[in-house]
Amino acid sequence: MAYIRSVRVILIAIAIACATSRAAHAEPIVLESHAGSRPDDADRLLAPVMAELAKAGFPARQDVERLIATHLSRVAAALDDARAGESVGSIEAGYKKFVAGDFDGAITDIQRGLDALRAAPGAVAGKNDRRAAVMRGLLGLALSHRRLGHQSEATAAMAELVRSFPDREVSYKDYGPEPRDFFQKVQGELAREGQGSLAVDVDDDRAVVFINERYAGVGDITVKDLYAGRYRVFLQQGEQLGRVHEVDVEPGRAASVSVSWQLDAALRAGPALVFADEATRQEQEPRQAVRVARAVGAPSVVVLGIRDNRGRRSVVGAVYSADSTRPLRSGAVAVEPVVPAAERLQALARLLAGDEAAAGLVAPLGEPRPASEDDRGGTGDRPFRVWKWVALGGGVAVIATGVALIAIDDPPTDSGSRDPSSRETKVPGIVTAAAGAALSGLGVYLFVRDARDRRSARSAAIVPTDSGATFVLSGSF
Numbered sequence: 001m002a003y004i005r006s007v008r009v010i011l012i013a014i015a016i017a018c019a020t021s022r023a024a025h026a027e028p029i030v031l032e033s034h035a036g037s038r039p040d041d042a043d044r045l046l047a048p049v050m051a052e053l054a055k056a057g058f059p060a061r062q063d064v065e066r067l068i069a070t071h072l073s074r075v076a077a078a079l080d081d082a083r084a085g086e087s088v089g090s091i092e093a094g095y096k097k098f099v100a101g102d103f104d105g106a107i108t109d110i111q112r113g114l115d116a117l118r119a120a121p122g123a124v125a126g127k128n129d130r131r132a133a134v135m136r137g138l139l140g141l142a143l144s145h146r147r148l149g150h151q152s153e154a155t156a157a158m159a160e161l162v163r164s165f166p167d168r169e170v171s172y173k174d175y176g177p178e179p180r181d182f183f184q185k186v187q188g189e190l191a192r193e194g195q196g197s198l199a200v201d202v203d204d205d206r207a208v209v210f211i212n213e214r215y216a217g218v219g220d221i222t223v224k225d226l227y228a229g230r231y232r233v234f235l236q237q238g239e240q241l242g243r244v245h246e247v248d249v250e251p252g253r254a255a256s257v258s259v260s261w262q263l264d265a266a267l268r269a270g271p272a273l274v275f276a277d278e279a280t281r282q283e284q285e286p287r288q289a290v291r292v293a294r295a296v297g298a299p300s301v302v303v304l305g306i307r308d309n310r311g312r313r314s315v316v317g318a319v320y321s322a323d324s325t326r327p328l329r330s331g332a333v334a335v336e337p338v339v340p341a342a343e344r345l346q347a348l349a350r351l352l353a354g355d356e357a358a359a360g361l362v363a364p365l366g367e368p369r370p371a372s373e374d375d376r377g378g379t380g381d382r383p384f385r386v387w388k389w390v391a392l393g394g395g396v397a398v399i400a401t402g403v404a405l406i407a408i409d410d411p412p413t414d415s416g417s418r419d420p421s422s423r424e425t426k427v428p429g430i431v432t433a434a435a436g437a438a439l440s441g442l443g444v445y446l447f448v449r450d451a452r453d454r455r456s457a458r459s460a461a462i463v464p465t466d467s468g469a470t471f472v473l474s475g476s477f
Helices: 002-023 042-055 061-071 081-100 103-119 128-147 151-164 177-193 261-266 278-296 342-352 356-361 387-407 426-454
Strands: 029-035 195-202 208-211 214-218 221-227 229-237 240-249 254-259 272-275 300-309 312-321 327-334 459-465 468-474
Touching: 029 042, 029 061, 029 278, 042 300, 042 312, 042 342, 061 278, 081 103, 081 128, 103 128, 128 151, 128 177, 151 177, 151 221, 151 229, 177 221, 195 208, 195 229, 195 240, 214 221, 229 254, 229 261, 240 254, 240 261, 261 272, 261 278, 272 278, 278 300, 278 312, 300 327, 312 342, 327 342, 342 356, 387 426
Parallel strands: 029 272, 029 300, 195 254
Antiparallel strands: 195 221, 208 214, 208 229, 229 240, 300 312, 312 327, 459 468
């Protein structure tokens, strides 16, 4: 029987793996992309395009959202203080029901509060009072399930508590013997399975990393001695929230996850890429869209947006292969001064889906190439890129002139005679050399400033932790 069960488990695992590989993903996907907030009329303008793409076999938005959540990361919801307080209140009310013996009511209230807070890790990460409420909620949830005979649910809730609060214990004084004994039992079982580690590789050393809403560090971090199970990795930078990456840690093994903060900050529900401004969109859109396509196993990605094209507000689209950030096809349909007939927007969709015959109804996408670092010259984040060379080179040339003037100096002799072709050039030479030295010093200063501008800016933050607070200073030094 054991052998039959083993075979059955293997077959089920193979079936799940095959289904997963099919889900990720034979068809192209569609993303929106916007600079700033999404336009209010985006649904109306993009609807004919999305409907035509669906006819061509492109998956629906909600299906793409699920793919991204499964294979890349999920959106971290935002809770304001009022709604976070409501969630904490639901947990506290549920815990009181557990104490009073209403176990079904306790499970309902506690689970409601935990689900809301788990969907919004930014409302809990680094906030000790809310983390304490989550711990109490998991304890009440585990014990309520246990009292009702739901052993697997009870163990799962207690194991989540053990993984999320490795530095805390369920004290006899605060909770009594049963909760403490159950906590120690589950903790012992997890310890016997063995522990693993989790490395988080971040491309921005200013991003603060939380694991199961517990502060883990800034930038690249590795956390050892983790009990086996699934962990939530969440990044935050200032008030900006990242996304939630779920990672399985196995006993005796090192798990890892690579997180692009730029993609985390841009990828929103929809699914859509939302950038701070048009320059950022031009620079990052192709790279981030291709990253999403690769993560879900899609061969290509269609990116749709609403923005200016050749001086007119337009619905624009481009197709990128998962292997390149150079668009395969692109086009635009102007929506001003009047919104065109649906057939024009449908033609854009057909073109993006590969119907070249539809190109006659679509305008070319006249978008300037994003300026590279070499193209920006002295503008942008490195305003001294050219001037540092001008100042240093000019300073060296002026110093050389001053030295030459000093060298040809020929003052009169005591008798008052001198070479008619010579001049008294020592003083002008000294002045010229001094000016050249000053100009060279300016060039050196501009080199230093330019080098600083190339590095990531430093940042400082105070991050609440379980034992108080941590002052974090990050950047390049």
